[in-house]
Amino acid sequence: MMTEDKMIEKIKGKIIEIGKLLAEEDLSKKGDTVSVRLGDGILMTDPNIPLAELTDKDFKQILRGDNMSILEALHMAVLGYKKEGNAVIINQAPYCSIVTGKMDRLPAVLDDFAQIVGYSAKVSKSDNLIDILLALKKRNACLIQNGSSLAVGRTLEEAFTGVMVLEKGAKAFVESTIIGNPVKIGLFDSLLMNFIYKKKYSKKNQKNLLEQFKEKEE
Amino acid sequence: MKEKELRNLVKESGVRLVKEGLVRGTWGNVSVRFDEKSMIVTPSGLDYMSLTPEDMVLVDINTLEYAGENKPTTERKIHAAIYRERPEVNAVIHTHSPWCSSMAAARTEIPAVSESFIKSIGGEVRVAPYGLPSTSKLTNATVSAIRDRKACLMAGHGVLVCGESLEDAFQVCKILEDAAQKFISDKVSLIIGKGDVGLKEIKEAFERASEIK
Numbered sequence: 001m002m003t004e005d006k007m008i009e010k011i012k013g014k015i016i017e018i019g020k021l022l023a024e025e026d027l028s029k030k031g032d033t034v035s036v037r038l039g040d041g042i043l044m045t046d047p048n049i050p051l052a053e054l055t056d057k058d059f060k061q062i063l064r065g066d067n068m069s070i071l072e073a074l075h076m077a078v079l080g081y082k083k084e085g086n087a088v089i090i091n092q093a094p095y096c097s098i099v100t101g102k103m104d105r106l107p108a109v110l111d112d113f114a115q116i117v118g119y120s121a122k123v124s125k126s127d128n129l130i131d132i133l134l135a136l137k138k139r140n141a142c143l144i145q146n147g148s149s150l151a152v153g154r155t156l157e158e159a160f161t162g163v164m165v166l167e168k169g170a171k172a173f174v175e176s177t178i179i180g181n182p183v184k185i186g187l188f189d190s191l192l193m194n195f196i197y198k199k200k201y202s203k204k205n206q207k208n209l210l211e212q213f214k215e216k217e218e
Numbered sequence: 219m220k221e222k223e224l225r226n227l228v229k230e231s232g233v234r235l236v237k238e239g240l241v242r243g244t245w246g247n248v249s250v251r252f253d254e255k256s257m258i259v260t261p262s263g264l265d266y267m268s269l270t271p272e273d274m275v276l277v278d279i280n281t282l283e284y285a286g287e288n289k290p291t292t293e294r295k296i297h298a299a300i301y302r303e304r305p306e307v308n309a310v311i312h313t314h315s316p317w318c319s320s321m322a323a324a325r326t327e328i329p330a331v332s333e334s335f336i337k338s339i340g341g342e343v344r345v346a347p348y349g350l351p352s353t354s355k356l357t358n359a360t361v362s363a364i365r366d367r368k369a370c371l372m373a374g375h376g377v378l379v380c381g382e383s384l385e386d387a388f389q390v391c392k393i394l395e396d397a398a399q400k401f402i403s404d405k406v407s408l409i410i411g412k413g414d415v416g417l418k419e420i421k422e423a424f425e426r427a428s429e430i431k
């Protein structure tokens with residue numbers, strides 16, 4: 001059976017992989033961070049290291065009660081608020097940044113956005129922690145006033161899909177506005193797709209990451 | 219062509235679509251006609267880069283029954299309906315390519331911009347009205363919008379392309395994506411009065427277009 005240290009190394013490896021993918025998709029800049037739930041605390045990447053250049057030394061384990069930076073407190077608070085979530089990605093994506101400066105919410109104009117994010121993604125009123133948590137109410141993703149995007153997932157892959165869909169939806173919204181006609185996905189259709197998506201994946205990924213890795217090993 | 223060769227061809231097409239930036243992750247799907255009664259399609263929810271030819275699924279185009287452990291793409295109804303209706307079609311590709319997705323979000327046709335475009339695609343690219351994924355409404359709307367054409371946009375969703383071969387369908391995907399990019403870039407230029415279009419210009423055009431609304 002695998003020791004906890006070895007499992008943490010495996011989780012780090014997975015985060016490094018996700019970081020590279022984000023950079024390949026042009027969805028990452030210096031300052032972006034990824035965290036995962038680890039027992040009572042979190043394991044988080046160093047914001048000074050670009051996600052594409054992460055090594056297994058660029059992680060910090062943070063426990064409840066530790067002294068924290070604002071960014072560390074945000075990751076901790078998001079996972080505290082979203083009990084079903086196990087992973088958080090905060091990144092800077094080009095089209096999401098365009099939307100945050102102009103809108104208070106990004107509506108769903110593509111149905112995969114409606115399915116995975118919901119009828120819309122809110123833009124937080126400020127960079128303040130409480131405002132960001134308010135923007136996440138009933139949602140697993142939001143945009144942050146400073147131009148970043150945030151997605152929570154039950155797995156790292158789900159959080160990664162969240163930031164991908166946010167950016168895809170932002171690009172479609174921005175460009176369909178330029179064309180002259182962004183058509184929102186209907187509220188009923190959005191709610192239905194989002195409900196089915198959540199139900200489909202609810203049983204699969206309820207365990208925390210450590211347990212998920214443990215299961216894979218067994 | 220034998221089943222094994224076709225499976226390999228579908229797998230290679232998936233990888234090619236990813237490399238060309240026309241497909242990301244598990245989005246989109248590819249199929250080829252195997253014989254009069256069946257098609258070979260990509261499975262549901264699996265990454266193109268890690269797929270093997272054996273992962274592809276053989277599906278009956280009349281009953282939609284399939285063999286093997288992998289579940290075929292959820293869009294199999296649309297693929298099957300096109301093979302049933304269009305005997306000349308031997309390949310179908312569905313993508314969420316970035317520029318075409320913006321056109322699909324705007325539910326705006328891609329105009330036939332040149333003789334070669336008309337020759338390749340058949341005319342302007344119509345938009346199939348919105349339907350929830352995997353529904354008969356979406357299947358019927360898509361089959362109707364692609365009639366006499368090699369492509370149509372799916373409102374709020376993506377793009378569907380068909381061809382006499384996978385190579386033919388792949389080329390149509392590329393032509394469409396280029397046409398959609400040009401259509402949007404021309405709009406940006408028109409709004410801001412500048413020729414070269416990058417992210418900065420798109421941002422400026424978006425801000426101006428938002429103010430007009």
